[in-house]
Amino acid sequence: MxxxxxxxxxxxxxxxxxxxxxxxxxxxxxxxxxxxxxxxxxxxxxxxxxxxxxxxxxxxxxxxxxxxxxxxxxxxxxxxxxxxxxxxxxxxxxxxxxxxxxxxxxxxxxxxxxxxxxxxxxxxSEAKFYQSIYENASEEIYIFDFEKNEILSVNNSACENLNYSKFDLSGASIFKVMPELEHEIKNMFNNLKEGKNEIKFNQKNKRKDSTVYFTENKISLTFYKSRSIGVIVSTDVTEKKRLEKEKEENQKRLNAMIEGVPSPALLVSKDNIIMNQNKAAEINFEFGIGMTFDSSILDEQTFSKKDLSEEKINTEQKNHEKEAHNNSKEIFYKSRYWNLHIIKLGEDNLYYFVDVTEYKEMENKLFEMAIKDELTGTFNRRYFTNKLKEETERSKRTGRAFSIIMLDLDDFKLINDKYGHCIGDVVLKSVVNSINDRLRKIDLLARWGGEEFMIILPETNIDNARFVANSILEKISHIKIGDIPKITASIGISEYNLSEDYKALIKRADDRMYEAKRSGKNCAKS
CATH class of the missing domain: 3.40.50.2300 (Response regulator)
Structure with a gap:
């Protein structure tokens, strides 16, 4: 990490x-x-x-x-x-x-x-890193002259396993520690010269005290300054063979357990190969035993990062910390939401999927309801206030301008009284659509209350905000809904002053909006 x-x-x-x-x-x-x-x-x-x-x-x-x-x-x-x-x-x-x-x-x-x-x-620092790997690798590594069969270098593991010092082995014959290799070395050399990348072989390595141990080996050929250089990586497999037998027995017990669980479960090797899966996984996914597990699904998110509020961010962080503790992830795969639990089983992993689609959809819906106005779909007053606080802090830090707009529909009560609240709702939705047509993606529109709306215009000074306000008035004036009269609005505009807080900014916009009302309505004041 x-x-x-x-x-x-x-x-x-x-x-x-x-x-x-x-x-x-x-x-x-x-x-x-x-x-x-x-x-x-x-x-x-x-x-x-x-x-x-x-x-x-x-x-x-x-x-x-x-x-x-x-x-x-x-x-x-x-x-x-x-x-x-x-x-x-x-x-x-x-x-x-x-x-x-x-x-x-x-x-x-x-x-x-x-x-x-x-x-x-x-x-x-890669070169030093590789040197460290060579010296401290658990495998024995031998570098030798392929034509003279003389050892040029060995790593620490080789010296420790054989009980020889580097000085003892420098210049010695490779057959001193790998006596069985002498019978095959010529064939290996010829095969490697003809283009074979490496040759695997098993043999017994010989210690200084003449005891032997079984090894698995890989030999390769490279060239350096016109010399044929052999590299042998040798692994003691005594313990490995014991563990393989133990793993085989555990595997049988695990397979029986996997088949017994009701949710999708996959047993995946360290190489991402599916070694086993239950019926639920076979039905829900397109995986199969022997296939490579598509680990990219682990990066898919259950929700998009909307940066909606500080409370949401805190909640997401707590959820993430909880997931990290339980070694689980939330993913969206095959049109479903899943809690994926990852259980380490030695070198392998058990992936256990729990379908939480109904819960996640309800959670997302409740979250939208908490920050959105139900009728118009705009953000609500609480969310607007939180974002306005953030914008004022950003402006204090960067010194960049931003403005807000307060918009109030003119004579909206008369529309409700004469045509009914259903038509009034249609008017509000139409006004929101018209406003959104004149805003950028970075702007934010919220319903302040009743027929009042607020807009944040980041990176916008008072002159540009005035232009936006007038274009909104123009757009609203073209709304046609049955036989209701022309729809108009009064707008107040204020640009943020670094010396004030967000409440003072709102009050200035509110004052300008009432000034627009007093000036005959259907206008913007700043």
Missing amino acids: YKILLVDDSDLSRKIVKTALEQNEYQVICAKNGPEAVECVKSVNDIDLILMDIELESGKDGIDTAKEILRIKNLPITFLTANSSKEILEKIEGLGNYGYISKGIEKYAFLSSVQSAINLFNSV
Whole structure:
């Protein structure tokens, strides 16, 4: 599991990024500012990647924090930034071990970028890693001159198993420890020269005290400086044979258990081959014994990440932590929702699926009901207020403008009184459709109450907000519903001021809306 240090001064951003990473099996440590990040680097070992917001609180930005960290440890740092200007990129490039990811990119593109950053840094130390593997491998590894049959190098496992030192074996004949190989070495050499990748063989290796043990071996041929070099990987299989017999007996008991459970169950090998499945799995899935298990279904999500509210994010994170503890996942497969429980059985896995489609559909419906207005399908007042708080915090952090619109239908009570509430409902739905036609995907429309609606316009100053408001009035004026009179609305507009809170912003829009009412209605005031 990769360990990531996430540095971001936004609680919400940290929660969103942390949840996405942990659901993809990254371990995440969080810091809110530069000093906290530096302390984490000093105290936490094995950090694989640092994800750092460029704009941080506490007077030290992400670039200065990165410089201090790199003086302590050589770690890869990837910046999370919404600003990809030439000036920012030049500062980042001056650091070394750098990278950056634009904020707001799609989840899987973000996760791919994170993994690419880790892979790039790891490649730098790959040579040392392979050397470590060679020396510390549990298998015995012999490198020898194929034509002279002289040992050039052996790893630590070979020395320990044979009770020889590296000095004892350097320059010695390979037949000293593999006497049976002498009868086959010429044929092996010829077959390998003719293009065979490797040859497998079984034999007895001979220790210094002349005792022997059974091994499984693979021999391959490579060339270095005009020399024919042989490489033998040798494995002691004494314990393996005992375990295989024990596993065979356990397998029989497990197969009987799998067939007895009512939900789909698959027994999958470490190589993702289906070794057994019950009738329920055969009926529900398109798998079969001997086929490769489609492990990609483990990455499918039961719900789309909508970033709907802080409460939802907290709930999802708790669910994820619970899943991680129970080694289970939620997936959507074959038009059904499943709880997938993964049970380790030695090197194999038992995948046990529980159909929770009815529960998930009800959960999703209840969640939609909690944040949406039932009649119009727009977001409700509570959700709007939460998102407005987030937008004000974002504006304080970035200094970027945003505006809100308060819209109230003119004389709506007269429509209800004369034509009835059913027609009034049709009017409200038509108005919502007209408003949505004039909004971007990033804008947010909510029903404030009755015939009042609120709109958040991110990245929008007062002049552009005024243009949007007038285009909405124009769109609404063209609504035709039976013989009811022309539908109009009064609009109040306010641009966020960094010195105020969200309540003051709403009040200013409300005041402007009543000013529009007093000015004869069917207009926008800002």
